[in-house]
Amino acid sequence: xxxxxxxxxxxxxxxxxxxxxxxxxxxxxxxxxxxxxxxxxxxxxxxxxxxxxxxxxxxxxxxxxxxxxxxxxxxxxxxxxxxxxxxxxxxxxxxxxxxxxxxxxxxxxxxxxxxxxxxxxxxxxxxxxxxxxxxxxxxxxxxxxx
Amino acid sequence: xxxxxxxxxxxxxxxxxxxxxxxxxxxxxxxxxxxxxxxxxxxxxxxxxxxxxxxxxxxxxxxxxxxxxxxxxxxxxxxxxxxxxxxxxxxxxxxxxxxxxxxxxxxxxxxxxxxxxxxxxxxxxxxxxxxxxxxxxxxxxxxxxx
Numbered sequence: 001x002x003x004x005x006x007x008x009x010x011x012x013x014x015x016x017x018x019x020x021x022x023x024x025x026x027x028x029x030x031x032x033x034x035x036x037x038x039x040x041x042x043x044x045x046x047x048x049x050x051x052x053x054x055x056x057x058x059x060x061x062x063x064x065x066x067x068x069x070x071x072x073x074x075x076x077x078x079x080x081x082x083x084x085x086x087x088x089x090x091x092x093x094x095x096x097x098x099x100x101x102x103x104x105x106x107x108x109x110x111x112x113x114x115x116x117x118x119x120x121x122x123x124x125x126x127x128x129x130x131x132x133x134x135x136x137x138x139x140x141x142x143x144x145x146x
Numbered sequence: 147x148x149x150x151x152x153x154x155x156x157x158x159x160x161x162x163x164x165x166x167x168x169x170x171x172x173x174x175x176x177x178x179x180x181x182x183x184x185x186x187x188x189x190x191x192x193x194x195x196x197x198x199x200x201x202x203x204x205x206x207x208x209x210x211x212x213x214x215x216x217x218x219x220x221x222x223x224x225x226x227x228x229x230x231x232x233x234x235x236x237x238x239x240x241x242x243x244x245x246x247x248x249x250x251x252x253x254x255x256x257x258x259x260x261x262x263x264x265x266x267x268x269x270x271x272x273x274x275x276x277x278x279x280x281x282x283x284x285x286x287x288x289x290x291x292x
Contacts, residue, residue: 048226049215049219049226049227050212050215050227050229051212051215051216051219051227055209058208058212059205059208062204062205062208063201066196066197066204069195069196069197070197073195073197080194080195080232080233080234080237081195081196081197082230082231082232082233082234083196083230083231083232084228084229084230084231084232084256085228085229085230086226086228086229086230086256087226087228088226088228088246088253088254088255088256089254091226100234107234108234108235109234109258110230110232110234110256110258112255112256112258112259113258113259
């Protein structure tokens, strides 16, 4: 049985290296060698569900998720994007933004599904600096600094 | 190896019993006895990614997803909601809205993860008619008929 997090690790820690942050949410890097480009958008306050947010907050958070998707597509050129918000173990709103390739470890299963193959590691290498700059540029352009 | 859908089954069929529909998207019932309340929000046009939609379309689709979440929470009283958009097998935008309970088949894993237990079936029974009416009422209230 996997232990459900208590106290909340997304309140206690950033949850990863921060690529971009605003007063309401942050984008962090997930360092999974099978999924370069995998990042999470984490709401800063300890909120459980999207429908516990006000409509303007929902819209803001999703606009950051979609900006993160735009940047991942541009920098890592995946075949497909997967988006997911679960929070079963850590019930603090966070979105997974996951680049997928037909030769990755789990394709076409979700990354939480059964392993399909070893997976290829010949992906483009993107530095933290380049990724952070692209996010900053995209989010500034779309005026999502609130 | 799981076969990737071709031609697109979400263009060729509704993808399930329709609970609510508009000119741009539809909500269908997923009849999984482990997850009563599980539904999908499907974009009607064959679009691959959220960032292939215009911002107003993204916002509209997410508002329907969040309306579906509101209704599932009210009617089925789950402990947690899971939201996901993958499209690895059927690359046609669709959102999974999944009610979760601590005694369900996979909790705290995503439903695509390893089975944790048999799972309880003592959930509230909601008729198609009641569910459709609640969705219609919620979506009318929030004026998402476009």
